Amino acid sequence: MPLPRISAAELMTENPRTIRDDDLMGEAMDVLQTMDFRHLPVVDENGELVGMLSDRDLRALDLLHSPDAEAADRAQQKARLPVSAMMSGNVVSVGPDADVTELMELMLENKIGALPVVDGEGEVLGIVSYVDVFRGLLEEA
Template identity: 30%
Template structure:
């Protein structure tokens, strides 16, 4: 049985919930990621911010704000104000097939992987594409 620990992303980019929306936006753009786990200093998972969450707090381009004004607004909003805290999480030993069912059934883009409340990884749609590609290449 293949487990989540075998295919999840281990090298994580995380932020504190006290960082700003602007910091998260910049980090997500540079790293080309859509999900940003939020953790405490000791690695305890407290929530997640998605690219969609960031877009929802952005001031509309129709507001005709200068880029520096938009950045100032985003710099003043801490992630704790927009983070999602009621997140379905899974342990590293969780079967990959069950994780896939959860992602499909709930239309999630990711599942944080926790062990005793500490973030160990994140399972994303990209991890499943990588798995599918490796299996297809074996054929």
């Protein structure tokens, strides 16, 4: 059964919260935790996408939960690093016209839970998560 024609622009959360690559990791941790985000696009001084931070990245670095004093100290040291030191570079992104099939294929191939949606200059227009894809498909069913 063919999938409905749904574009990234129809599924995305528009104007998502981003963080600069020269901001500190402590701020990124605060944004992810207090706003209950799982993905945070990273932009440069021109607003162009240069990376991505996820809650999974922070968990892998023991930055979300520090069970002991030594781990808490390491987390504090990492919190003072720039986002560029911890972000995932070479981020996979799509344009607003990408269809739902392409979104799913990219997420599966790259084992990622969200895709930034960018314009021709690399400026972040939105973000599409796997939950957005599921929701869009269910609404079309």
